[in-house]
Structures are given as structure tokens and as C-alpha cells.
Amino acid sequence: ACGDGDAESGDDTIEIGISLPLTGDFSEPGEGVRRGYELWAEMVNEEGGLLGRRVELNILDDQSNADRVVADYEALISQDEVDLVFGPFSSRLVLASARVVDEYGMLFVEPAGASEEIFEAGYDNLFYAAPAVADDHYNYLFDYIMEMPEEERPDSVAYASMDDPLAQGTAYGLKDKLEEAGIETVADEVYPPNTTEFSGIAAQLAEADADLLVGGTQYQDAVNLIVAVQQLDYQPRMAAFSTAPTLPEFSEALGDDVEGILAPTGYSAAADYPTNAEFVERIAERYDGRIPSEDEANAFTTGQVVQAAVEAVGCAEQGECQQKLIDWLHENTVDTVVGPLSWDEAGRPDSAHFIQQHVDGEPEIVLPEDQATADFIDVKPEW
Amino acid sequence: MSGGLFLQSLILGVLLGGLYALMAAGLTLYFGVMRVVMIAHAAFLVLAGYLAWFFTTRTGLDPILSLAVTVPAFFVLGVGIRRLLITRLKPATMTMMSVLLTFALALVIEGLLGFTFTGVQRRIRTGYSSANFEIFGAQVAVVKLIAFVLAVVALGSLWFVLKKTSLGQALRATIQHREAAELVGIDTDKVAGYGFGIGLATAAVGGTALALDATIYPSLHWHWIGPMMAIIVVGGLGSIPGAAMAAMALGIIHAFLQVPLGATWAQTVFYVALFGTLMVRPQGFFGGRLAQRF
Amino acid sequence: MPRLLGTGTLGALAILVLSFPFLTDTGYLLSTGVFILNYALMATGWNFVGGFTGYISLGHAAYWGLGAYATAIMITRLDMPWYLALVTSAAAVAVIAVPVGIAALRVRGASFVIVTIAFVMILLLVFQSWAGVTGGSSGLMVPRAFDVLRTQHHQIFFYLYAAALALTLLVWWAIDRSRFGMGLKAIREDEDKARALGVPTYASKLVVFVLSAFFTGLAGGLYALWFGDLDPVFQFSILMGAYMVLMALLGGIRELFGPVLGALVVGVSVEYFKSEFGDTQFHLVATGLLLALVVLFMPEGLIPWLRGLFQRFGPRASSIREVSAGELAEQVEREHAVDEPGSRS
Amino acid sequence: MTTEDTSSLAAESLSKSFGGVRAVDDATVRFVPGKINAIIGPNGSGKTTFLNCVTGMIRPDSGRVSLRGKEITRASPDRIVRLGLGRSFQACRIFPRMTVTENLLVPVRNRSVRTLLGKAHDDATVRRAQLWLQRLGIDHLHGVEARDLSFGQQKLLELGGVLMSEPEIVILDEPAGGVNPSLIRWISALIQELNAEGRTFVVVEHNMELVMTLSDHVVVFDRGRPIASGTPAEVQADPRVLEAYLGV
Amino acid sequence: MSLSSTGAVPSRRAPRQRSRPIRACWRHTLASESPPNLLELDRIEAGYGHAALVLRGLTITVPRSTIVCLVGPNGAGKSTVLKVASGMLHPRGGTVRLDGHDVTRHGPQQRLRAGLAHVLQGHSVFPEMTVGENVRLGAYTVPDRATVATRVQFVQHLFPVVSEQWDVLAGLLSGGQQKQVEFARSLMIDPKVVLLDEPSMGLDPKATATVFEQIERMRDTGTAVLLVEQNARRALQTADIGCVLDLGRVHMSGPAPELLDDPELSQLYLGGHVAG
Ligand SMILES: Nc1ncnc2c1ncn2[C@@H]1O[C@H](COP(=O)(O)OP(=O)(O)OP(=O)(O)O)[C@@H](O)[C@H]1O
Ligand SMILES: Nc1ncnc2c1ncn2[C@@H]1O[C@H](COP(=O)(O)OP(=O)(O)OP(=O)(O)O)[C@@H](O)[C@H]1O
Ligand SMILES: CC(C)C[C@H](N)C(=O)O
Ligand SMILES: [Mg+2]
Ligand SMILES: [Mg+2]
Secondary structure: OOOOOOOOOOOOEEEEEEEEOOOOOOHHHHHHHHHHHHHHHHHHHHOOOEOOEEEEEEEEEOOOOHHHHHHHHHHHHHHOOOOEEEOOOOHHHHHHHHHHHHHOOOOEEEOOOOOHHHHHOOOOOEEEOOOOOHHHOOHHHHHHHHHOOOOOOOOEEEEEEEOOHHHHHHHHHHHHHHHHOOOEEEEEEEEOOOOOOOHHHHHHHHHHOOOEEEEEOOOHHHHHHHHHHHHOOOOOOEEEEOOHHHOHHHHHHHHHHHOOOEEEEOOOOOOOOOOHHHHHHHHHHHOOOOOOOHHHHHHHHHHHHHHHHHHHHOOOOOOHHHHHHHHHHHHOOEEEOOEEEOEOOOOOEOOOOEEEEEEOOEEEEEEOHHHOOOOOOOOOOOO | OOHHHHHHHHHHHHHHHHHHHHHHHHHHHHHHHHOOOOOOHHHHHHHHHHHHHHHHHHHOOOHHHHHHHHHHHHHHHHHHHHHHOHHHOOHHHHHHHHHHHHHHHHHHHHHHHHHHHOOOOEOOOOOOOOOEEEEOOEEEEHHHHHHHHHHHHHHHHHHHHHHHOHHHHHHHHHHHOHHHHHHOOOOHHHHHHHHHHHHHHHHHHHHHHHHHOOOEOHHHHHHHHHHHHHHHHHHOOOOHHHHHHHHHHHHHHHHHHHHHHOHHHHHOHHHHHHHHHHHHOOOOOOOOOOOOOO | OHHHHHHHHHHHHHHHHHHHHHHOOOHHHHHHHHHHHHHHHHHHHHHHHHHHHOOOOOOOHHHHHHHHHHHHHHHHOOOOOHHHHHHHHHHHHHHHHHHHHHHHOOOOHHHHHHHHHHHHHHHHHHHHHOHHHHOHHHOEEOOOOOOOOHHHHHHHHHHHHHHHHHHHHHHHHHHHHEHHHHHHHHHHHOHHHHHHOOOOHHHHHHHHHHHHHHHHHHHHHHHHHHHOEEOHHHHOOHHHHHHHHHHHHHHOOOOOOHHHHHHHHHHHHHHHHHHHOOOOOHHHHHHHHHHHHHHHHOOOOHHHHHHHHHHHHOOOOOOOOOOOHHHHHHHHHHHHHOOOHHHOO | OOOOOOOOEEEEEEEEEEOOEEEEEEEEEEOOOOOEEEEEOOOOOOHHHHHHHHOOOOOOOEEEEEEOOEEOOOOOHHHHHHOOEEEOOOOOOOOOOOEHHHHHHOOOOOOOHHHHHOEOOOHHHHHHHHHHHHHHOOHHHOOOEHHHOOHHHHHHHHHHHHHHOOOOEEEEEOOOOOOOHHHHHHHHHHHHHHHHOOOEEEEEOOOHHHHHHHOOEEEEEEOOEEEEEEOHHHHHHOHHHHHHHHOO | OHHHHHHHHHHHHHHHOOOOHHHHHHHHHHHOOOOOEEEEEEEEEEEOOOOOEEEEEEEEEEEOOEEEEEEOOOOOOHHHHHHHHHOOOOOOEEEEEEOOEEOOOOOHHHHHHOOEEEEOOOOOOOOOOEHHHHHHHHOOOOOOHHHHHHHHHHHHHHOHHHHHOOOOEHHHOOHHHHHHHHHHHHOOOOOOEEEEEOOOOOOOHHHHHHHHHHHHHHHHOOOEEEEEOOOHHHHHHHOOEEEEEEOOEEEEEEEHHHHHHOHHHHHHOOOOOOOO
């Protein structure tokens, strides 16, 4: 699925342009998003397509580069003249691509731009197709910690975060709240993307020896960080990482050591929203029984959101149609596999993320209680 | 910083420094013996890393065993590269053009790696990946120790070959005055080829050692080029002991600076050292001074 | 003949460049055009150092990045008007280049290359870490200078770049033909000898180094205004620096239009490779091969290579003494009769 | 220093050592203005190093060099050239990738911006270069890249480069080394003419025939310091010189 | 192939018996019933790159224990002759014979092994190696340590520089000292044929004397010496045969003493009799 524009966008097809980080820092989640999009397209086409037209995805690889992602959308929109675009993965790239899409006046629903900067930029054509923005990802975990009895509650926290809007967004969203609640921050490390040498950071985390370790991570950095602290034999009582634990690769890379690791997720396989059951089922049959990952879900959600708008407005091509779609989404609520979504004028969704934890090697939802599929493990077993 | 953290940083610094030393040694070798600035050295390290990773994931055997294949392979590769590419450069413009040529080489390697293994980050997972033991309250990671030992062994044998065999001399003669070297009967082609081969062989070892405990991905080599270049200048271009010592020193300093400054700022120590060196002693601290006069 | 050829190329280039925006209106092609002009400007800027003094800088992306960030920061933080920010930042880059040049130009050959690499690496680290000012790894957004449609936006910057390029070429040409330029070329050949003949080598090198930084910085500033999203990893990459070298070398570093031609070839092929092998890393392989081929088979660059092809058929200067010692003797006797060049001092 | 003739070059107790080697050892030399001075001495006696100190190519450890009474000890080579001191290299140095003519266009003594930005190939200069090439008997090679010249031709070219900068004082390090005897004669004739025009010459040479016929004043170096000086005849008679240098 | 070429030698000689002065050099060597030629350059045509020919059908032969001296203007092609002889430059036409074997296609190393040594014009020391290393490298092809040791002592005794500066980087030596080291290096082997390109250039009188002594010594021990010198008088005084090269041809040749007295020659090539 690369940039050869031969996907002829006649009246019988709807061509959807997408740029994804299939290589580089974000490649694992990027691949997840691609699987989500492709499943959505497949299912739509089975149903006879959108407005009776076949859906075709035109996916480019931006190698996780901000400059490539812009060029990609420029090419997709002006060169390949796609009818619709879907967003890339991760805030950094959404941030970069939002402008070009906006300047071409197109609807921009994205699965992975959770960080606040994106919404502050104030694009009216952008919608984040997940329950909550980065700062709020840990809300449930925060509440839970606050309700713990004094003696069990962690009284020191160490943060290590990639210098990336999402990663920092999630980690610092929690940090602000905990500090306000008077829980001491004993270490706060930031590392640039592509860092591979974590022993130095780990040494300090080990030195600080906090009860709770919060990692603002994407994927590989989380794995490396964890191995590095293991080598220094640092055993926090609780550990929470963003994005990585929601990916199937995570437990493959670390084996049993993932037990008890927490993560925010925009998606729960168990949630009984309409269409979710079918989605879970389809993923299972495609990928030998595995439950959907968050990114697959958010991508699928994106598809659902756009689909709803297109079917309601009854058009899907460049030009004034796009504005109609945008306006419609601002007015309405859409049912998705992550629940009913509606957005404020800047495109912020207004529900909350779940908290996931690896229990017996499986990612389970542990918060909020009413959605929980397993009990919260208060003291993480040694890794 | 606390005593515990101090000792911990020191250990990490030394172990890392050993690895740097090996990597830089190869790099400075090319320059010392044939005035080639081998930008692609880091790329070959990554290549070796990938081969080790591939080897382990396929056979399930220990990555270190892959050396049995990669070291000879890289040696041959080195001889080949020198034969087919480097020889075509004019001696007058050797240094400059070799920079660009090896740069091209680096791009090709990176590209092919990405092409065959995709840009996804890889990490070798062995039984002892996160194993560690304690001395005086500080933790020593087993993998890091193994990597360190590999580096020391490789450096030792490198030193032996260059100092204790006539190859070393023939190499230097060849680069310094090719025509004269031929006229005293040195087979300049063969000799320079060996030099290059040895350089790449060190890359094989270094890359495997590196891959034992780090994630690898095709564009990783960019992160090594800078520090390694800095190291060989500080050590004195072409001086292998110089490179080794500079590497060890900077490795340790780097480890210590990480505590107060954090990962990124600490990285700048290499370049600060580089500029410092240029100001104080442009020819580097251990570098044999070039015989230039009017 | 070469003069004619020169003016011919000039005219052709000018017409081609200026008419391009009318030939296409797809934003993508336009933006590619702008990008190629950006390459051309960078490469020509690089060629002030590389071409004249033969000092190969692999880290010239540093000045490009600095120019870009300086412009961006002046606009976002000090909200200057764009043209002011553009010029000021280019000047600022030149100022920064002075100390760097003083340090870097102390060493030659390999050490110099390494220093330039190191410099761009430092900047990368600084701009990644110093998030307060530079936005760190999340990059920096530059507000649009003109409130127009995207295609018009591209067109405007196409012409801005073209103008900047013309200016740069003019300066390069002026130096190339001047005595100052001859001194620089002497440095490229044999620096010590040049000094011994009275060429103020250090000062000369510094001057072109700073000029080079200025124009490269200008390219950066324009880029910031045009592209509008800066990312340290992209702005301060060795790869970008290498592209500059590749382009200059490909066209011919001793040629006025060498870098421009190189930029055209590289720019087109890079874009082509990327769109062809987009989601594989194959474009790297292609670029690498291109660079290798140039270095191996036409180290002098395209233009001299082509010229060589022509001259193959023309007459050539032979270097052999065509006069025997006898004739020479007489000739010299004659010389002593005619006026003495030595007397005019 | 006492006011002297306009083109007087003198070195006061110059010293330069490299690691252990005392290449130049407290050398005090006064060159006779307007005359052809020669420096002779065994290999490695410090002649070239001495010249390098005088022309600013390397910094002496101690001592001072003065030109027309002005101290130039720490001056940079290019500045010294502008003061009218031109020198050639022993291991001959030319610009390999430039044509013979371009080699002669490099030296520019006038530093005004106008001159510097002026056209390098302007007719006057090129004609001047051509004339020098003729006087050196290599004008037929004007278009050739210097690297393609034979060794002796390169030596002549280097001499031309020095003369192009119209120095009042010309320092030549073994101008006759590797040059064909007939050409040596022409060179010495040339030197004599230029000397007649009022240029001072300092010539380092091992070709005794040439030294004896050409020079007015000879300085003999040994182990880094001048051991004797005087007219060729005097020097030739001096036992120390015989012992140290001529070895007869 | 060596067979055929050696077989060819006598047959080729016949026509050259009655040949124009251009072959004089060679004819002369026949006259003085000397042993077979160690080095023969036969109708060599050579040049650099695409440029016009430098050597235009030049023939020179060097018999055993003979010093043949090439003199000529700068750029006449003297060094080119030596480069062709040692295999650094491959001729466009003609043949090079070493001790009767055709070596035209052989490279420098092969010819070295066949006993031909070449001392370059200008500086050819290994600048960043010590004088000692330089000298020892001269014996790179000599396996026997003992021989090397004795020769080292020999050259150390000949050239004080070598022993005094043994551990100094050769590139730091003075011009003349470097030439001395080069020459010393060439003495580390005893080849059948030696090509010397202006060995006395830049040497002080003492060193010059030593060098010429050694050249004579080589001759006396049976070596064939092809000597290029600009110090022409001195050279011709030492040499047996002189060849004057001009415009890439042998302009004139004969027994060295005869040439020395030839007025036209000394006027054009030996710079006349410098008065004084
Ligand atoms: N840059 C240097 N580093 C170390 N030693 C040096 C340097 N330059 C010169 N020397 C030493 O200084 C001494 C004098 O060298 P110099 O070149 O001045 O001699 P010279 O009189 O010119 O000899 P020649 O007649 O052979 O040219 C030599 O022993 C040389 O080894
Ligand atoms: N590398 C080269 N490329 C092209 N032409 C060359 C090259 N070397 C020498 N020549 C030309 O070949 C001719 C002969 O050169 P050669 O060096 O043999 O002269 P020579 O007799 O050794 O003179 P000299 O006494 O100055 O050394 C000269 O005219 C020179 O211009
Ligand atoms: C929850 C995640 C899908 C959010 C996404 N990783 C981002 O970068 O914002
Ligand atoms: Mg000297
Ligand atoms: Mg010669």
C-alpha cells in the first residue's frame, strides 16, 4: 500500500488517504492503526461500501518523521486527490499534519492525537476518535490511589518520559494531580525519542527508589527502560506506562515480567458497546484469538466516526462536502467501539480512559470498577 | 551524589567505555593506516548487530556464537570494499572523497537493513538479558559485562596484529607513500586490503557486543557516528591506544554527567571535549603528530 | 565558448525556474519545486566553503537549522514581521558562524569534517533538550506569513527562494572571478604555499565560511516560513548536510551552477525515490548509490564531465617541451633584449 | 635597532628547537642590503628552519627578526610578504590543479578591497605573468596544469610565483636543486639582473659553483648557528668551513 | 614467453648495427665487448594520460657493472624513462627487457623481485615513520635478519644522519637528510639493476661525495646503474656512458669522457663552463 496513485478514484470508489509511521519510533502502534483501518474498510466493503461506493485505503509510510507526514498528506490530497483522509498515529505527527489538512479544508478524524497542544492549535476540522485527551488518561488511576488507605498508598513517585507530546501529556497529567494531592515526586527524567541507552536514567530511578514508577512511553523505550531498571534490580510497588502495554508486542518482549504493569487505554474489549462485540470477534479470527489492541480500536473508531458523518451528510469528496461533514460531527454524537463520542469545538472527546493491567499475562481492564474484567493488583510482583 | 549512585555510575561508565573503545578503535584504524574516514563504520556495527539478532531469533543459539560467522565474513567484506571502492579514489583527495564514499555506503546499508528487517526496533532477548549481580551494593548487568569482555579481547588482538606483525608497518608505509612502498616491494594492494578487513572485523565484534544489550534499528548508526568521531579526534586521529583511552575517559564522564544533567545534555560531553581538544591540542591527546614541515 | 555556454545556461535556468509555477497548480508538485529550490540554495551556500577552499563540511545543516529556528523563534516569541525575522536570523547565523569558524578552521581535512559533524550534533541535542525555547522534540509551529490558499502560499515562496538563489549565485560568481577568489582556490590547492605567497589564508577562509553560513541560514529561514513546522531531528540532520555535499559534488564544486544542477538532479530523484519506494527504506539505498557513483566515476562533477566529453574531440594542450635546449637558449637570449617584467614593481 | 638601509633584513639571536633538536641555535645574521647573500651549510644545519623563522612560517622560540628596522618576529607569513619579503620552498610547492598562469596570479600584495574584488585574470596581470614565464623559459607551458610539469619545471614555476609578488627581498631555498645546468645559468643571470634592479637576494644553495660565482656575501651555517661569513673567497678559505661543509 | 623474447634478442640486434646516432648509446655498449645488457629499453614510446608522447621511440641499454648517465633539460623525459624501466608507467610501445627477459607487462613488485631497484626523484621517504623504520623497510623483501642487520650497520656508518636520527620521524628531517635516508634505504638490497633519479639533489658536498662513491661501488660489484643527474659534470665524471636526452629522444651519446669535452653539449646541456 504505497504512494502509487493508481488507485483510481472514480465515482464507484471512495479513496481514503492515510499516512502512518510504519517504520521508526512509532512503528508498532503504527502497524496497529493500519490493522484497525484495514479491518474497518473490509467490513464496510462487505456491507456494500460507503454510499454504495467501494472504500480504498491509500496508505503511505512517514517513517515517524514530522516532515514526511506533511509531504504525504500534501501528495495524497493534491496529487492523488483522495476523497477523505484519516489521521496518522501519535500526537507528534497529528500536530504536524493537522495544518496541511486544515489548509486544504478537509475533515480530519484521527486515532492518536491525544495531547493538549493539538486542540490548543484550534483546528475546527479535527476530531480525536478516542474517549479522552492525554492529560486525563490516568484519571481513574489517580482516584484509585487517593482512595487507598494511607499506609498502602505510594508516597513517592518517579517519572521518566519520552520528549513526545502524548507520552509527556499522559505522564504529566498524572504528575500534576498527584503533586497537588501532596504525593512527592522523587525523580523526573525526560529523554529524546530514539534514546536506546537507558542505564543512566535507570541508575537514577533505582537510586530514587520510588513506590510508583510512571513511564511516559511509546513502545520500545518502555521495553528498554524496564530491562534497564531490572538490571539494577529496582522493584517499584506500582508501575504505569503509556501506550506500550496496550500493544500485543509488549508481553512478547518482556514475558512474565509484564505482570501487574498498569496502562491507560482508550478501549476495553469487554465493554458492551454496540458493534464492539463484532469488532472483537473479527480481530480474533484475523489474529488467532488475540483481543484488539487500543490502537486497532482507535483506528476502527476513526473509521466509524467518518462513516457516520458521510452516511448522514450523504457525500464524500473534496470541496464543500468536507465542511458539511465537519459541521455534522460538531453537532452530533457517534456510537463507536469505545462508546458514544462527541467533541467540543476544538475536537476534544469528553469521556474517560480505562486503566488496564496485565493480570496472569493478559491485559485486563481493572478500572473503573464497573467496567473491570479483573481485580486491581495493588502490589506489583517483582520483575 | 550518594556513594551508591557514584559507584553505580562508575561501573556503568567503565562498561560502556570499553564498548566505545572498541568501536572507536576500528574507526581510527582506517584513518591511521589509510587516511580513510569511515563514516560507515557505525552502519557496519548495526549490520553486525542485526546479523546477531537474526542468528539468535532463527537458531535460538547465543548471539555471541554468531561471531564465528560475522568476523570472517566482515574481514572478507572489508578486503572487497577496499578493492572495489576505495582503490578507485585518487590519493590526493582520499580523505575527503572517502568521507563521501563511506557515507554512501552507510546509507546503502541502512536502506537495505530497513528493506529486509523493516524499521521496527529489534532487541535480542537472552536468558541473561536482565540478569545482574551485586558488588559493594552496586549492580552489574551480566550482558554489559560480557560486552565489555568482548571489547577488551578484540582490542587486545588488534593491538597485537598491528604492533607485533610486519603487517602494521607495511600498512603505514603504503598509505604514506604508495609508490615508494611498491618500490621497496610491498604488495600495497593486499596490505591495505587487510587493514580494511581488520577494521571491519572489529565492527563485527563491536556490533554484536552492542546488540547484546541495546535495541537496534536501521538508522541507529547516526547516534554512534558523532560520539565515535569525537572520540578519535580527542584521542588523536589514527592512534588506537589514544582512541581507547579517550573512549574510556569520555564513557565514564558521560555516565557521571547523566545524573545531574540528564541523558541528552550529558551526550554533549563528547562534543565539548572535541572542541576543547581543538583549542588546546588540535592533533589530539595521544595522536602521533603528523610529520609536516616546510 | 564557455562564456556563451554560461550565459545560455543562465537564461535557460532563469526562464525554466520562473515559469514553473504556471506549469503546474497541484500543491504537491509546487511544494516539490520549492523544496528543490531550497536544496539549490543550501548547496550553493555550502559551496562557498566547499567549492572555494575545498573544506568539506558535512554539518552544514546546522546553519540551515539555526536559520530556521531563529526565524521561527523571532516570529513566535518576539512576533517580528516575517521579512525582518528572515534577514535578522540569517545575520544572526552569520554571527554565530564566526566563533565556530575560528574554532573549526584551525584544523584541516578529516578533523574539519568531524568538527562540522560534531557541531550539528551538538545543536541537535541542544534544540531537543532546551524545550522551553525550541519546543523540544515536539518541534515548533510557525504561523503563516500570508493568509492565502496553500497553492498560492507555495507560489510565493517559490519566487522568494528563486530571488535568494539568484542573489547567492551572484555573490559566488563575483568571488569566483576575483583575486580574492584566486587566493581561496590557492588555499584549496596548498594552504601553506598560499600563505607564503601572501594570501591571508585564515581571514579568507573565515570570510567565506561566514558568507556560507549566512546564505545557508537564509535558506533555513525561508524554509521555516514556508514549511511552518520545525523538528530538531529533521532540521539538524547529518543526512541533510550530506545532501548538500552530494548536490554540490554532483554538479561540480568548481562550477557556478554545479550545486544548482546537483540540487535539481538530487531533489527530483529523492522525491521520486521516496514516492516510488515510499514505505520501504529503499530511497536511502538509491541515494547512497547515486552518491557513490558520483564519487567514483565523476568526482569532478557533471558539468566538468560533460565539458570533458566535448574537449575529447577538441585540441588539447600538450605538456611536453616542444622546444629543444638549443632553441630555448636562443629564445632566452632574445628575452634578455626585450623589456624586463621585473622593472615594473 | 639602528636605522638601516630601506631593505635591510636581520635576525638577532634566533633560536628554534624541535623536541630535542636545536634546529636553529642563537643565530644572529645581518644580510647585506641590495646584494646577493648566500647561505650554505651541511644538510640539517638549520638553513631552512632559519628561513622559516624569518618568513614567519614557524614561530622562533626566542630572538627577533627585523625588516627595515621594524620588528616582524611575530608577524604572519602573508603580512611579511606584503612587507616585500618573498620566499620559495625547498621541497618545491606549486598549486597542482591550477594552470601555470593561474599559479602566478595567486600572489597579491595590495590588500585593498577594490583590488581583492577586482578581476583575477585582468590583462595587465596576465601579461606580466606571461613575461615572467618567458624569462624562466616555461611560457610554452602556460596552459598546462602545474601537476603535469616535470620536477625541474615545477621548480621554475615556483620561482616565478615568488617573483610575481615583486618582493624587494627574495629568499630562495635551493633554486638550482634538480634544475638543468643550462637553466641554472639563466636563473643566475636572472638573479643578477633583478639584483641590479635593486632587489636583495638570500639564496640557500648546495651548488658551490653557483654560490661562488653568484653571491657577494656568504653565511655558513653549522649545527644551527652561523660559523662564518664573508665574501665567497674568504669563506672558501676558512678552515672551519672546509672542515664542516666542503669536507676536503 | 621469456624464452621467445630472449630468443628474439640476437635477431633484433642485427639491424641496429648500422643505425643512426639515435641508437648510439646502445651501439657503443656493444663496442666495448661488455657482458650482456641487464636492462634494455627498446624503442619505447610512453606518455601520461591522453597527453602527447613524452618518450618517442627511445632505446637505451645498460650492461652489467656499467654506469649509464642520463642528462638532459628539465622535462626531457628522464624520470619518465626510469618510470617505464621500473614499471611505474606502462609504455604505449616498445619493450623493456630485464636480464634478457621481457618484463614490459610486469608491475614494480615483479621487477623488484627480478632484481631491479628504483630511487625516486624528489621526496619518497615514509614521512610518518622513523628513519629506522624507513631504512629497515628498504630490506622488506630480504628475509634473512642477519643480512639486514649488517646492512643497517653499513648504511649507518655511511650516513651519520641515519644513526643520529634513527628514531626521528623521517618527514621531519631536512630536505637533504631525507634524500640521504632514501639513498640509504636503497642500499638495503643489492639489486642487479639500479635506477637513480637525481640522487645528489639537495645534498651537501660531503653527502654528494658519499653517494657517488657508493654508485661506483655498486658498479664495481657488477650492478648495472642507470643514473639521472642534473649535476651533470660530476655525474659524467663518474659514469662510463653518457646519454643526452632531449624531446624524449636520445639526442647524443657515447663514452662519458668524450661527452664531457664536447663543446656543443657542454654549452647546451652542461651550462657551459661557469667561469670562476
Ligand atoms: N618541524 C620539525 N620538527 C622536528 N624537527 C625539525 C623540524 N624541522 C626541522 N627539523 C630539524 O631541524 C634540523 C634542521 O633542518 P633544516 O631543514 O633547517 O636543515 P637545512 O639546513 O635546511 O638542511 P638541508 O640543506 O638539507 O635543507 C634538522 O635536523 C631537522 O631534523
Ligand atoms: N604525471 C604527469 N602527467 C602528465 N605529464 C607529465 C607527468 N609527469 C611528467 N609529465 C611531462 O612529461 C615530460 C617529461 O617529464 P619528466 O619528469 O620525465 O622530465 P625530466 O626529464 O625528469 O625533467 P626533470 O629533470 O625536471 O625531472 C614533461 O614535459 C612533463 O610535463
Ligand atoms: C492513547 C493513544 C492512542 C494516544 C496516542 N498514542 C497519541 O500519541 O496521542
Ligand atoms: Mg633546507
Ligand atoms: Mg625528473
